[in-house]
Amino acid sequence: MNSTHLSKRLSQVYDFVVSYAAKPCRLADIGTDHAYLPCALALEGEVTFAVAGDVAAGPLASAKEEVSSQGLEDKISVRLGDGLTVVEASDRINTVTICGMGGRLMRDILEAGVGRLEVEHTLVLQANVGNYALRTWLDEAGYEILDEAVMQEGKHFYEVIACVERPGKVASLSDKERLMGPKQLQKQGEAFRLMWADEAQALRYVQASLQQAKQPNLERLQEIQQQLTYIEEELGK
Ligand SMILES: C[S@@+](CC[C@H](N)C(=O)[O-])C[C@H]1O[C@@H](n2cnc3c(N)ncnc32)[C@H](O)[C@@H]1O
Structure with a gap:
């Protein structure tokens, strides 16, 4: 470059x-x-x-x-x-x-x-x-x-x-728009979908490790679950 x-x-x-x-x-x-x-x-x-x-x-x-x-x-x-x-x-x-x-x-x-x-x-x-x-x-x-x-x-x-x-x-963005981007949610490009499929996999991995902890971080688990819900809603379209 x-x-x-x-x-x-x-x-x-x-x-x-x-x-x-x-x-x-x-x-x-x-x-x-x-x-x-x-x-x-x-x-x-x-x-x-x-x-x-x-x-x-x-x-x-x-x-x-x-x-x-x-x-x-x-x-x-x-x-x-x-x-x-x-x-x-x-x-x-x-x-x-x-x-x-x-x-x-x-x-x-x-x-x-x-x-x-x-x-x-x-x-x-x-x-x-x-x-x-x-x-x-x-x-x-x-x-x-x-x-x-x-x-x-x-x-x-x-x-x-x-x-x-x-x-x-x-302020006017929803929580999902802040995470995934208001314009990207409209465009739904190929790289966007690949990126969020990758991110979902990483989040599920973290979720599984947190669930195995003796004292799971409930706040972080809730945050991950919310993000996974947003991603699944979009990738399911
Ligand atoms: C990874 S390089 C990115 C270079 C270029 N912007 C690009 O995207 O290819 C990050 C640069 O940001 C500089 N940097 C980090 N913190 C900074 C700050 N608070 N103010 C100014 N420059 C900073 C670093 O010294 C480094 O040169």
Whole structure:
């Protein structure tokens, strides 16, 4: 993978930025690592300015090297820092991408930093795990989910969520929608069904081990049973 050949996962994020970001797009890519995504978008003229942020020095050095080798120093500012602290009001960032982290960490980064963004900003998010916690936060913080995708790369399934801030919007997702995704439930794509069949198998395994414990964790068992019910309802369609 590089800035001209993105992985299938990052290509989906790229497509959602092109489809849903406000124009002109001023992007912050948080946890940028090699900065392939902002470089790819800048090379095609899809962003006019980007902040590529990372909390660790090694990834930051890779990002600087990539930006420089692509001749994009005038369009992409590479910055070291935690989450959205790298964004200044004067950057006028209207779009944020966060990919390849856990959903809870992404939620914490957003909760701490969305005040630094332009109003009605777009988020394109790809959490490796923890999408339920992430969607719950988005719903309660006034975001509308515009689109979602599931894709498979090797053994791994990835979900990508595109959403926009709607100030004043009240929470509207059901528990099942927070777990499985409101747009994905409508689309019922092949990767979505395969992912949830895999997840059901993993949940049944955990359920069986918890049931054998001397003092079963009843709360977790109830949660697993609820999730299995949602999955079975959908896969049975
Ligand atoms: C697995 S890489 C993902 C890289 C790229 N976004 C992608 O999806 O291919 C995760 C990156 O997030 C960075 N990271 C982790 N926590 C962070 C935080 N709180 N703020 C900024 N970057 C963070 C890590 O240093 C690492 O470079």
